[in-house]
Amino acid sequence: MKKPNIIFILSDQQRADTIQAWGNSHMSTPAMDSLAEGGMSFRNCFCPGATCTPSRAAIFTGMYAHNTGTYSFNEWGHQRTWINDLADNGYWCINVGKMHFQPRDVSGGFHERVIVENPTSTTTWGGQGDDDWGKYLSFHGEERPNYRHISDPEWLQKWQGVPWHLEEHLHSDVFTANAACSWLNARKTDDDPFFMEIGFPGPHEPWDAPEEFVEMYENADLPEPIDFPSDLSNKPPQQASIREFFTRTDHEARIDMPNATHEDVMRMRRHYYAKISFVDQQIQKVLDTLERSGHLENSIVIFSSDHGEMLGDHQSAYKWLMYDCITRVPLIIRDFRKRAERQETEDLVSLIDMGPTILEMAGLKAPTRLEGRSLTPYLDHSVSKPREAVYCEDNYMIMRRSRDEKIVHYIGAPYGEYYRLDEDPNELNNLWDSPEHTQRRKELQIKTLDWLASSAYTNYGYKTNCEEQGEYGIRWHGNDPCLHGDNEDPKHEDLET
Structure with missing residues (x-):
C-alpha cells in the first residue's frame, strides 16, 4: 500500500x-x-x-x-x-x-x-x-x-x-x-x-x-x-x-x-x-x-x-x-x-x-x-487509556494540567498557581496559598516532580517496551520497570531497590 x-x-x-x-x-x-x-x-x-x-x-x-x-x-x-x-x-x-x-x-x-x-x-x-x-x-x-x-x-x-x-x-x-x-x-x-x-x-x-x-x-x-x-x-x-x-x-x-x-x-x-x-x-x-x-x-x-x-x-x-x-x-x-x-x-x-x-x-x-x-x-x-495530565514548560514555569485541576510551578519561587478548573474554568481564583488546598497542591507538585524525573531519566537513553504504560511513559513488568536502550532489543531487567 x-x-x-x-x-x-x-x-x-x-x-x-x-x-x-x-x-x-x-x-x-x-x-x-x-x-x-x-x-x-x-x-x-x-x-x-x-x-x-x-x-x-x-x-x-x-x-x-x-x-x-x-x-x-x-x-x-x-x-x-x-x-x-x-x-x-x-x-x-x-x-x-x-x-x-x-x-x-x-x-x-x-x-x-x-x-x-x-x-x-x-x-x-x-x-x-x-x-x-x-x-x-x-x-x-x-x-x-x-x-x-x-x-x-x-x-x-x-x-x-x-x-x-x-x-x-x-x-x-x-x-x-x-x-x-x-x-x-x-x-x-x-x-x-x-x-x-x-x-x-x-x-x-x-x-x-x-x-x-x-x-x-x-x-x-x-x-x-x-x-x-x-x-x-x-x-x-x-x-x-x-x-x-x-x-x-x-x-x-x-x-x-x-x-x-x-x-x-x-x-x-x-x-x-x-x-x-x-x-x-x-x-x-x-x-x-x-x-x-x-x-x-x-x-x-x-x-x-x-x-x-x-x-x-x-x-x-x-x-x-x-x-x-x-x-x-x-x-x-x-x-x-x-x-x-x-x-x-x-x-x-x-x-x-x-x-x-x-x-x-x-x-x-x-x-x-x-x-x-x-x-x-x-x-x-481504539484508544485504551487517555492521559491523566498534560505538561507545558517555558522559562521558569512548569504546568501540569488535568481535566479538573491545573498547577503552575514557578521554579525557585515560594509562589505559584493552583486552579480547580471544574469550579473555576476561567482561572480567576488562585488557590496556591489557600490553607484548605495546601495538601492537594503539594500532591500535585509531587506528581509534577515525578513526571519531570521520569522524563529526564527515560531520555537519558532508556525506554520501556511492555504492554502496560503508566502516566509518565514508563511501562512496568510486574513491580519493576522494563528498560531497553535505543539500539537494543527489548529486554526485561530486574532492578535492585
Whole structure:
C-alpha cells in the first residue's frame, strides 16, 4: 500500500476558540471548518511550550525543554528531529514558512526549505541575512515592516492592529501559501511520498490582515475578554511584569495593556480574528491545490498552532504564561484517503504527540527518545487509556494540567498557581496559598516532580517496551520497570531497590 503524503499546517499564536466549526459563531473559518467536518477534532490539545521557540523545539524534537535545554529563544537547530527519521525512511521533506529554528537556516531534517520568519524580524536575525520572504519583498522594491513601534508616534494606540499596507501577494502569509502551492503543483503524484510542514506566520502579531478581513468583524458579536479589568494581586508577580514589559519603546511587540480600555481590547480582538480568517483563506488555497494536483486523495492533513494568545484576557496580551488561552490550541487531523467523518474527543492530548503520530502514519516506529504517544488510535476508535495530565514548560514555569485541576510551578519561587478548573474554568481564583488546598497542591507538585524525573531519566537513553504504560511513559513488568536502550532489543531487567 502506498504511503500517505502528510501535510502539517501550523499557524502561529492561534487560540483554540477561533474555529467556527468548534462552536465559535463569531469566526469565519471555512477551511478549518472543512477539516473539522471531515476529520478528528482534538478539543483538549495543549502545547508543550508557552512561546514560539520552546513549543516548536518540543514539537519537532519530540522532547520537552528539560531534555533539550530550549526554554526560551535558545539554539535548538543542532537537535535531531523526527523529520530526520522521516527523511531517512523514504519521505521527501519540505518546510515552507515558519519553523523558528535557531540558527534559522539549518536543515532540521528537511530536504528543502522556504524560510519565512516573523514579519518584523530584522534582516540580521540570527546573523544570516534576510529570509526568503524578505528577499521576495526586496525583489519588488519593498522592505520588511520593521521598527514601526519606534517610527510611528501613534503605535501604542493601534493595539497591533495595522491592516496590510502593500499589495496582497507581498504579505508573508500569502507568500507562504503561494510557495507551498507552487511546490505541490510541481510534484508528481507518482513520486515518493512527501511530508510538508507549512508554517504560517499569522496570526502572530502585528495583526495585519487586509482591511476587507477587518471589516468582516466590525459588527460581529465578539466574545468578551475574561477577567477584564483584572486584579492580579493573588497571582505571581511575573504576570504584572510581563504586562508592563510590552509598554517599553524598545520592543517591536509594544502594546499598552495596563491602560487598555474595553474598546481598545475589542478593537484588538477584531484585528486578531481578521488575521485568522486571512490565514484560513491561505489554508484553503493549499487544500484546493492539493486536490487539483492530484495529491489530496492520498494525503493526511493535520492542522494546529504552536500556542495561543491572551487577547486581553486577564488584561494581558501575547503569551509567556500558562493560562488555557495560551496553552490550549486547535488540533484537527483529516485523512483524505478515508470517507469524511466528523469525530471529536475531549481527551487530553499534547503537541508533543505529533512525532509519534506522524511517524506511525508513515509506517515507522517512533524512536524511544520521543516522549509523546501516537494519536492514531483515536482515528480508528481504539484508544485504551487517555492521559491523566498534560505538561507545558517555558522559562521558569512548569504546568501540569488535568481535566479538573491545573498547577503552575514557578521554579525557585515560594509562589505559584493552583486552579480547580471544574469550579473555576476561567482561572480567576488562585488557590496556591489557600490553607484548605495546601495538601492537594503539594500532591500535585509531587506528581509534577515525578513526571519531570521520569522524563529526564527515560531520555537519558532508556525506554520501556511492555504492554502496560503508566502516566509518565514508563511501562512496568510486574513491580519493576522494563528498560531497553535505543539500539537494543527489548529486554526485561530486574532492578535492585
